[in-house]
Amino acid sequence: MLSKLTFPLEQLNLDRFFTGEGPFDSPLILARRRIFILPTRQGVLFAIVLGIMLIGSINYNNSLGYLLTFLLASVAVVSILHTYRNLLSLKISVGNIQPVFCGEKIKIPVVIDNSGLSERFAIQAELSGEQIRSCDVAQDGWASISLSYKTRTRGMHRIPRITISSVFPLGLFRAWSHVRLNNTYLVYPEPAGKTRLPFQWNEEQQQLRGYHKGTDDFAGLNTYIPGDPLGHIHWKAYAREQGLFTKKFGGNNEQELWLDWRVLDGLSTEQKLGQLAKWVLEADKTEMNYGLWLPGNRIAPSLGPMHKLKCLKALALFREAM
Amino acid sequence: MDSLTQRFQQANPAVLWLLSGIVFILAPHVYYQSHLLVLFIGCLLFWRLGVELQYIRQPPAWFATLLAISTFIGITYGYQTVFGRDAGVALLITMLCLKLMEMGAPRDFLVAVFLGYFVVITGFLFSQSVIIGLLMTTAVFLLTTSLVSYHRSERKLNSQYKSARLGINLLFQAIPLAILLFFLFPRVPGPLWGLPEQGSSASTGLSSSMAPGQITELAFDNSVAFRVEFENKIPEASQLYWRGPVFTYYDGFMWQELASNSRKFFGSEWVTELPPVPQVKMSEGIKYSVMLEPHNANWLLALDLPTLYPATGYLTQNYELLSDEPVKKLTRYEVTSHLNYKLSPEAPPANRVYRQIPQFVGPKARQLVLELQTKIQADQPYDRQIVDLILNHFRTEPFFYTRTPPAMLDNPIDQFLFEERRGFCEHYASAFVVLMRAAGLPARIVTGYLGGELNTIGNYFIVRQSDAHAWAEVWLENQGWIRVDPTAVIPPGRIEQAQFRDRFRRSAGEGVGSQLWFADSIKRLKFIWDNVNHSWNDWIVGYNPTKQQSFLDALGIKDFSWSSLIFILFGGLALLVLVIAWHLSGHTIRKPNQAHVIFRRFCRKLARKGFRYSPSETAHNFAQRVAEKRSDIAKQVEEIAELYNQVRYARAPAQQSLRVLEQRVRQFRP
Numbered sequence: 001m002l003s004k005l006t007f008p009l010e011q012l013n014l015d016r017f018f019t020g021e022g023p024f025d026s027p028l029i030l031a032r033r034r035i036f037i038l039p040t041r042q043g044v045l046f047a048i049v050l051g052i053m054l055i056g057s058i059n060y061n062n063s064l065g066y067l068l069t070f071l072l073a074s075v076a077v078v079s080i081l082h083t084y085r086n087l088l089s090l091k092i093s094v095g096n097i098q099p100v101f102c103g104e105k106i107k108i109p110v111v112i113d114n115s116g117l118s119e120r121f122a123i124q125a126e127l128s129g130e131q132i133r134s135c136d137v138a139q140d141g142w143a144s145i146s147l148s149y150k151t152r153t154r155g156m157h158r159i160p161r162i163t164i165s166s167v168f169p170l171g172l173f174r175a176w177s178h179v180r181l182n183n184t185y186l187v188y189p190e191p192a193g194k195t196r197l198p199f200q201w202n203e204e205q206q207q208l209r210g211y212h213k214g215t216d217d218f219a220g221l222n223t224y225i226p227g228d229p230l231g232h233i234h235w236k237a238y239a240r241e242q243g244l245f246t247k248k249f250g251g252n253n254e255q256e257l258w259l260d261w262r263v264l265d266g267l268s269t270e271q272k273l274g275q276l277a278k279w280v281l282e283a284d285k286t287e288m289n290y291g292l293w294l295p296g297n298r299i300a301p302s303l304g305p306m307h308k309l310k311c312l313k314a315l316a317l318f319r320e321a322m
Numbered sequence: 323m324d325s326l327t328q329r330f331q332q333a334n335p336a337v338l339w340l341l342s343g344i345v346f347i348l349a350p351h352v353y354y355q356s357h358l359l360v361l362f363i364g365c366l367l368f369w370r371l372g373v374e375l376q377y378i379r380q381p382p383a384w385f386a387t388l389l390a391i392s393t394f395i396g397i398t399y400g401y402q403t404v405f406g407r408d409a410g411v412a413l414l415i416t417m418l419c420l421k422l423m424e425m426g427a428p429r430d431f432l433v434a435v436f437l438g439y440f441v442v443i444t445g446f447l448f449s450q451s452v453i454i455g456l457l458m459t460t461a462v463f464l465l466t467t468s469l470v471s472y473h474r475s476e477r478k479l480n481s482q483y484k485s486a487r488l489g490i491n492l493l494f495q496a497i498p499l500a501i502l503l504f505f506l507f508p509r510v511p512g513p514l515w516g517l518p519e520q521g522s523s524a525s526t527g528l529s530s531s532m533a534p535g536q537i538t539e540l541a542f543d544n545s546v547a548f549r550v551e552f553e554n555k556i557p558e559a560s561q562l563y564w565r566g567p568v569f570t571y572y573d574g575f576m577w578q579e580l581a582s583n584s585r586k587f588f589g590s591e592w593v594t595e596l597p598p599v600p601q602v603k604m605s606e607g608i609k610y611s612v613m614l615e616p617h618n619a620n621w622l623l624a625l626d627l628p629t630l631y632p633a634t635g636y637l638t639q640n641y642e643l644l645s646d647e648p649v650k651k652l653t654r655y656e657v658t659s660h661l662n663y664k665l666s667p668e669a670p671p672a673n674r675v676y677r678q679i680p681q682f683v684g685p686k687a688r689q690l691v692l693e694l695q696t697k698i699q700a701d702q703p704y705d706r707q708i709v710d711l712i713l714n715h716f717r718t719e720p721f722f723y724t725r726t727p728p729a730m731l732d733n734p735i736d737q738f739l740f741e742e743r744r745g746f747c748e749h750y751a752s753a754f755v756v757l758m759r760a761a762g763l764p765a766r767i768v769t770g771y772l773g774g775e776l777n778t779i780g781n782y783f784i785v786r787q788s789d790a791h792a793w794a795e796v797w798l799e800n801q802g803w804i805r806v807d808p809t810a811v812i813p814p815g816r817i818e819q820a821q822f823r824d825r826f827r828r829s830a831g832e833g834v835g836s837q838l839w840f841a842d843s844i845k846r847l848k849f850i851w852d853n854v855n856h857s858w859n860d861w862i863v864g865y866n867p868t869k870q871q872s873f874l875d876a877l878g879i880k881d882f883s884w885s886s887l888i889f890i891l892f893g894g895l896a897l898l899v900l901v902i903a904w905h906l907s908g909h910t911i912r913k914p915n916q917a918h919v920i921f922r923r924f925c926r927k928l929a930r931k932g933f934r935y936s937p938s939e940t941a942h943n944f945a946q947r948v949a950e951k952r953s954d955i956a957k958q959v960e961e962i963a964e965l966y967n968q969v970r971y972a973r974a975p976a977q978q979s980l981r982v983l984e985q986r987v988r989q990f991r992p
Contacts (some may be wrong), residue, residue: 042432049436053443058510061651062865064446064455068462070503074438074496075466077895078902082492085906115915117908122475130810134475140915141972168490169470171432 020178027093043172105148155180193275257290336472343464493584534748535734543787568640630658667802684735709754745853764797917969
């Protein structure tokens with residue numbers, strides 16, 4: 001009989017308490033077993049005040065003193081339920097995260113969706129250790145909290161643990177839930193380095209020239225396709241309401257720029273990637289077609305925001321072959 | 323300059339809630355604390371309000387500290403101590419109000435609220451009346467609401483009704499738990515340590531001495547002395563003599579109790595005796611419970627003659643029922659009295675104090691006794707005849723009852739009997755006892771209360787301070803001590819104040835017959851209000867270990883142990899918490915989004931025409947896809963998709979658009 005009553009120790013998962021389960025695919029619903037609740041420091045102070053009041057009531061045998069002490073204790077107990085309920089059944093998801101350069105702050109939009117019948121007040125969201133933001137969520141409504149987080153390394157990362165918590169209504173108890181989601185974000189290498197753009201081309205690059213149209217001579221108009229460089233749009237025609245066209249360039253003096261890993265000898269891998277990232281940004285401004293050469297990855301010369309992002313992503317995800 | 327409304331809108335609503343709560347907390351202290359302190363605290367509160375409304379700047383920290391130190395010194399100087407109830411409470415109140423001055427950090431606000439809760443309890447040290455209870459409940463509501471308001475992210479004034487609603491909800495959900503705790507939490511009798519002496523508030527009504535000639539006006543004090551509930555039958559009004567202090571020693575001007583410790587003043591002749599055992603005619607004993615208001619003295623009131631009384635009380639030889647400790651708070655006790663009794667009829671009391679009169683007192687009175695003694699008939703018992711003769715003297719001679727008698731300072735007995743002939747019960751009782759003693763009969767004065775008013779709503783008696791009375795007891799051979807009320811023989815025509823004319827004759831409960839419907843309604847309301855007070859006293863204020871015991875007995879929990887009581891208590895609490903939790907979680911159940919339900923209906927209609935909605939599509943993409951193939955319904959499809967997006971992703975429920983969406987989908991025929 002007793003053996004049946006013993007607590008199944010293997011089910012006691014302390015990680016669930018300290019770090020949270022998961023990661024899960026977004027959205028995650030805050031179910032009962034995911035929410036924890038403990039008294040806050042104010043709650044402990046309140047308990048001490050109640051203790052003094054109880055001793056005073058016993059000593060003076062003061063009936064209304066007893067009644068008040070018990071009423072306040074009951075309010076505290078009921079507030080546990082309210083605090084817990086404030087988080088219960090909320091649906092947590094993370095919206096689209098814009099990539100940033102390493103060292104910048106990434107913004108993680110946390111969407112809190114409440115499809116229950118009661119309004120939720122002062123729901124707090126925090127990234128482990130970073131700043132806390134709070135918001136109210138109307139009944140059958142949603143709210144979003146943007147959490148920012150300073151990035152430290154390039155690459156594709158899973159978002160850090162988000163803690164959804166609330167001390168509402170009385171601040172005596174704090175209910176929380178560690179939410180670990182599968183969402184990822186991209187961090188580009190930090191643009192750095194002093195080497196100028198490599199306008200001098202080596203032999204191989206010379207050979208590569210020729211098939212690609214340059215940006216020097218105007219060679220007619222094309223219908224705009226999303227992704228075309230903004231600088232090439234024929235704005236005058238657009239202003240005359242003739243439609244959106246992209247200017248086409250070509251000719252003998254076309255230039256191509258190769259951002260080449262190999263020219264950056266003597267630098268560490270991360271320094272090289274930083275320099276290349278800086279070059280990508282600079283080359284994007286020159287309105288020259290540029291290509292990227294990385295060990296095991298070659299991106300053909302092109303231009304435009306899509307191309308820029310493609311190059312930066314390649315830099316972010318770069319891994320040296322063993 | 324901002325208008326007042328704008329200033330209120332910019333203020334922190336949590337602070338406004340807190341300030342209003344503090345006003346309620348301090349309301350009773352206005353009555354109990356010194357006016358100077360009240361004025362000072364009022365200024366502090368207005369100052370804080372001014373700071374919150376941005377009329378004044380927050381004072382610098384050093385100023386608040388200086389203020390705190392100077393008030394501490396002021397209170398210590400004013401009360402001569404920092405300990406004790408009054409000084410302690412004064413200190414707490416000023417601390418609370420000064421705390422409001424330095425509210426920068428979040429912690430300061432919470433400390434102020436908790437201190438506020440703590441000060442609420444100090445109000446109960448002064449009074450535990452219904453009114454105070456209501457005031458303090460309101461204060462708790464306001465403080466709780468301020469906490470709620472403080473923890474919200476919304477600070478707008480016009481959304482504060484939500485904080486108030488939640489405050490109310492918290493309180494109402496807590497009340498069942500609090501009631502359970504109040505009645506079942508094991509009560510410990512007695513104080514844990516010595517109580518500090520409380521300032522002696524003078525009690526009205528009875529006193530431990532009596533000097534009839536010196537009082538020229540009897541104040542009319544209508545406050546309640548005690549309330550009585552009879553268990554079975556209610557005795558007749560003429561028998562409702564509530565026995566209080568008994569006076570035996572007369573110095574010529576003042577009657578006093580002969581306490582046991584006064585032996586040294588009067589020599590060994592007047593020894594303290596144990597109370598003689600009364601012979602009780604075996605009529606049924608009358609059982610009743612008394613709820614006695616605090617009066618700071620030891621006597622417990624009981625009907626003549628108490629035979630069973632609480633263990634904390636004892637009977638003196640004069641049949642005063644005294645309690646071991648002064649009655650400093652509302653006390654409840656149960657007594658059984660026998661209204662028909664005989665007290666030591668065999669032998670006259672040995673104690674000489676019952677026959678004592680100072681030599682100089684009442685030469686004319688002694689003369690009167692001699693004259694009356696000539697009318698004694700030899701074949702009748704002497705003592706019975708002399709009592710009747712003297713009562714007859716009061717009845718036939720022009721004696722008047724008045725509550726504003728003239729002063730009689732030189733020789734009160736003779737002045738009353740032969741010059742003024744106007745007085746109230748104390749004069750009559752005093753003169754009667756002196757005459758009895760002059761005639762050689764043992765006699766004493768009994769003070770207490772006479773009658774009472776039957777509250778027909780709650781079926782209990784209310785005895786007021788204005789019912790205080792004094793009468794006499796004389797020892798007669800073979801009959802023992804009997805009660806004689808000389809005031810009662812004055813005919814109604816000679817009672818000066820009309821409102822007291824029927825005082826000694828009305829049967830309790832009938833009251834003053836009133837023709838007026840209005841007066842009847844007022845009286846009924848008064849009875850209801852008194853009944854509320856009585857139930858409050860009985861169940862809340864007077865709830866003590868004894869009452870808890872009998873309450874548990876009544877519930878059928880006999881011979882409970884602490885462990886079983888705690889088991890029941892926590893079982894009940896857990897049950898109540900579950901009920902509240904169930905009620906609360908009902909509001910979080912995820913309902914399917916209504917817009918989504920309607921949109922699925924729309925998708926089903928299109929699916930019949932071969933357009934399958936894929937979950938990866940947005941509503942717009944889907945609508946575009948349909949519109950490309952079916953230009954005839956393109957407009958409708960796009961409108962529905964637009965409406966769906968509006969409703970589905972609105973921050974607040976968009977009921978209007980939802981209805982339009984539902985209508986469009988219903989009318990949609992692909």
